[in-house]
Amino acid sequence: MIGYLDIILRLTIWFLLTADLSSTNIIIGVAVALLLPHSATAPSPVRDWMRALGETLRAIPQAYFEAFEIILRPHKDEDTTMERVKPQRSPGLIFLDIFLITFTPKTIVLKYHQQGWYEVHWVKRRKRK
Incomplete structure (x- = not known):
């Protein structure tokens, strides 16, 4: 569940920065959210x-x-x-x-x-x- 919250946070930041909800930007945003390093600390x-x-x-x-x-x-x-x-x-x-x-x-x-x-x-x- 926590991993999903991190991805949602990253996607929200991505959409706020880009201000673009096109399908291409959504795909790029999901890729960026998944490729960014994840925390080694406990969620x-x-x-x-x-x-x-x-x-x-x-x-x-x-x-x-x-x-x-x-x-x-x-x-x-x-x-x-x-x-x-x-x-x-x-x-x-x-x-x-x-x-x-x-x-x-x-x-x-x-x-x-x-x-x-x-x-x-x-x-x-x-x-x-």
């Missing part, structure tokens, strides 16, 4: 994938809210923090975590550290004194 449980799907669905309205907030009340302060990767994440789920952090307008992952940390850049509103 993540289905509940982790479902949790990631829920986080993705929650990130969409959050991204719109943050975009309007930045437009209406400009954010001038910046900060960089280190955030811990959730334990025992597969490379596919780590990719989704990085995608979700970067998807919202106020944050972007600058670097993923192999020791299990994300370096995250934040845009923040200046606190009133």
Whole structure:
């Protein structure tokens, strides 16, 4: 079951990058998804994938809210923090975590550290004194 989730993730990324659902592109996408190297780590449980799907669905309205907030009340302060990767994440789920952090307008992952940390850049509103 998990192997199918990895292939679906790869195909989704392929279709988002190419924006083409022609039969030729579908065949190429399936070939690319199957030929890319697979992770040597243990696959993540289905509940982790479902949790990631829920986080993705929650990130969409959050991204719109943050975009309007930045437009209406400009954010001038910046900060960089280190955030811990959730334990025992597969490379596919780590990719989704990085995608979700970067998807919202106020944050972007600058670097993923192999020791299990994300370096995250934040845009923040200046606190009133």
